[in-house]
Amino acid sequence: LAKTTQPISMDSYEGQEVNITCSHNNIATNDYITWYQQFPSQGPRFIIQGYKTKVTNEVASLFIPADRKSSTLSLPRVSLSDTAVYYCLVGDEEYGNKLVFGAGTILRVKS
Amino acid sequence: DTAVSQTPKYLVTQMGNDKSIKCEQNLGHDTMYWYKQDSKKFLKIMFSYNNKELIINETVPNRFSPKSPDKAHLNLHINSLELGDSAVYFCASSQLGVRRNTIYFGEGSWLTVV
Numbered sequence: 001l002a003k004t005t006q007p008i009s010m011d012s013y014e015g016q017e018v019n020i021t022c023s024h025n026n027i028a029t030n031d032y033i034t035w036y037q038q039f040p041s042q043g044p045r046f047i048i049q050g051y052k053t054k055v056t057n058e059v060a061s062l063f064i065p066a067d068r069k070s071s072t073l074s075l076p077r078v079s080l081s082d083t084a085v086y087y088c089l090v091g092d093e094e095y096g097n098k099l100v101f102g103a104g105t106i107l108r109v110k111s
Numbered sequence: 112d113t114a115v116s117q118t119p120k121y122l123v124t125q126m127g128n129d130k131s132i133k134c135e136q137n138l139g140h141d142t143m144y145w146y147k148q149d150s151k152k153f154l155k156i157m158f159s160y161n162n163k164e165l166i167i168n169e170t171v172p173n174r175f176s177p178k179s180p181d182k183a184h185l186n187l188h189i190n191s192l193e194l195g196d197s198a199v200y201f202c203a204s205s206q207l208g209v210r211r212n213t214i215y216f217g218e219g220s221w222l223t224v225v
Binding site: 032034036041042043044045046049085087089091092093099100101103104 | 115142146151152153154155156201203205207211212213214215216217218219
């Protein structure tokens with residue numbers, strides 16, 4: 001299973017762009033990269049997913065270099081409500097690979 | 112409507128007791144999971160069921176027994192509770208073949224064993 005490494009925590013201020021990078025050096029060919037967000041006292045929720053290059057949705061952007069050994073979640077203009085834990089997952093449940101959650105990155109947004 | 116609902120949300124019980132946590136999903140998904148999040152916030156998969164059949168069973172003590180009466184329900188029964196079982200237990204579901212790796216989690220059940 002591909003192991004992921006993320007920063008333990010990050011601090012930011014409202015209105016700034018936040019980039020969280022995840023390393024996954026042994027990503028497999030059929031693995032997808034998926035990011036989840038977890039607020040205190042809630043379950044994780046899906047944010048964005050990609051396989052290669054760039055993916056953008058209404059919440060975030062995901063940048064994946066050609067070698068796919070890392071990925072960067074970009075949150076534009078964060079607000080206080082973006083304070084949460086962000087998890088990077090690598091795997092593909094379609095092939096029966098269970099998705100493994102790492103320690104995640106605690107993002108603290110300050111005013 | 113809550114997509115993945117689990118009950119109870121909070122549970123305080125004594126060591127040695129047997130307890131159950133119930134989970135239901137109304138998303139029509141074919142796969143359901145139980146995850147455990149410990150005090151260090153690590154989220155670990157315990158079990159996965161696809162169409163009522165067990166497909167993932169991590170190294171979990173056999174005091175933990177999942178039961179899936181139908182594909183919309185996956186209950187977790189825990190026998191002889193121990194202090195180390197104190198954690199947050201999340202039920203989740205997904206639909207294989209649709210939007211890869213998108214798992215929908217419940218709100219969690221906070222279990223405290225005293």
